[in-house]
Amino acid sequence: MRDITTALLDWYDVHAREMxxxxxxxxxxxxxxxxxxxxxxxxVMLQQTTVAAVRDYHRKFTQIWPTVNDLATANDADVMAAWAGLGYYARARNLLKCARAIVADHDGTFPQSYDALIALPGIGPYTAAAISAIAFDEPSTVLDGNVERVMARLYNDATPLPAAKPVFMDYAQRHTSQKRAGDYAQAVMDLGATICTPKSPACGICPLLEDCKARTAGTQATLPKKTPKKPKPTRHGIAYIARSADGAWLLETRPDKGLLGGMLGWPTTEWNDDPAGLEPVSGDWIELPDHARHTFTHFHLILRVHILVLAHDANPSRGHFIPDDKFAPSSLPTVMQKAYTLAAATLRTL
Known part of the structure; x- marks a missing residue:
């Protein structure tokens, strides 16, 4: 196969997405x-998240914390609240760990090499390659879902993912550019995102049309192959949403480890097949007829929502009160926002 670098970079010079x-x-x-x-x-934000979803979060973060030094000194709760709604909250915790490591161990300056980057907290092979290529023009090979799709079609390789990842990495390494490495890395990802799309690829305007073996074979729409995933299980839980007599909301910070770790949320039971009641305070809880439903990476969750207006002498065993004028539902994870939406109207009238 001919070198695709020139054709891809010429295309990127005209069609690069603004971000x-x-x-x-x-x-x-x-x-x-x-x-x-x-x-x-x-x-970090783009891991398992779309560009459209990330744009506004990226602007918000860089406005509040313009440099890695600013982020390193940020309050954990403020960062977690700013991340709320973006999902995969371990990324936010690792973001803080990484920022603090860069300040502590590298004097606030990002290391340039792949090896130094991958040693930082929360940075894996893809992220290290992307940063070293895009930020520093190092000829590192990026392999995300877009690049995998481009390589599978370019070579007409039906090896199913995820087993095909080493194969597609080998293909991608063959084409990694030694010149304009950052532009090339972004070009091949843009190609997969805008032209070589999962469904109905726009082959007629692809700069690699003449090189694509799948296009020649007519198999492009069927690639890459994927090993079927097992059905996601469904778990259940109860969310306890309570207000004090003066209108404050009872919330708790979840443990650092585990799903939604370090995030602010409603007290809940464990999430399993048969959750046992773990009310944060005794009282005549009211169960709402509707449930908060949410899908995580590995399971579906159905939360029953219980609400209560607390007595003046209530002494919760869990959580802390946040005054109504200080409480922002948008600072909660999406599943907690869904539970709030179900409960808020009723609680405000009790």
Missing amino acids: PWRVMPSDRKAGVLPDPYAVWLSE
Whole structure:
């Protein structure tokens, strides 16, 4: 197969997507360098999340914490609240760990090499490769879902994912550019996101049309193959949403480890097949007829919602009160926001 670098970079020079963290190819050629902090932040946020969902979060974070030093000194609760709604909350905890490691161990300057980056908390092989390539023009090979799809079709390889990952990495390494490495890494990802899409790829306008073996074979729409996933189980739980007599809300910070770790939320039971009642305070709890439903990576969750207005002398065994004028539902994880939506109207009238 011919070298695809020139064709892909020529296409990218014209069709690169504008993003808050990206230096456009014309500016990069003129000597404008990417901000490693902005690149790192975007790559962490983009893990299992779409560009459309990340744009506003990225702008918010860089406005509140413009540098890695600012983020390293941020209050954990403030960062977790700003992350709320983006999901996969371990990323936010690792974000803080990584920022603090960069300040403590690297004087607030991002290391440039793949090996140094991957040694930082929360940075895996893909993220290390992406940062070193995009921010520092190191010829590191990026392999995300978009690149896997491009390589599967380019070579017409029906090996199913995830077993095919090493195979697709080998293909991607063959084409990793030694020049304009950052632009090339973004170009191949943009190609997968905008042209070589999962459904109905726009092959007619693809810069690699002549090189694509799947296009020649007519198999492009069927690739990459994937090993069927097992059905997700369904778990159950109870969310306890209570207000004090003066209107404050009873919330708790979840343990650092585990799902939604470190996030603010309603007291709940364990999430399993048969949750036992673990009320944070005794009282005549009212169960709402509707349930809060949410899907995580590995399971579906159905939360029954119990509500209560507390007596003046109530002494909860769990949680702490947040005054109504200090409480922002948007600071809660999505599943907790769903429970709040069900409970709020009724609680405000009790």
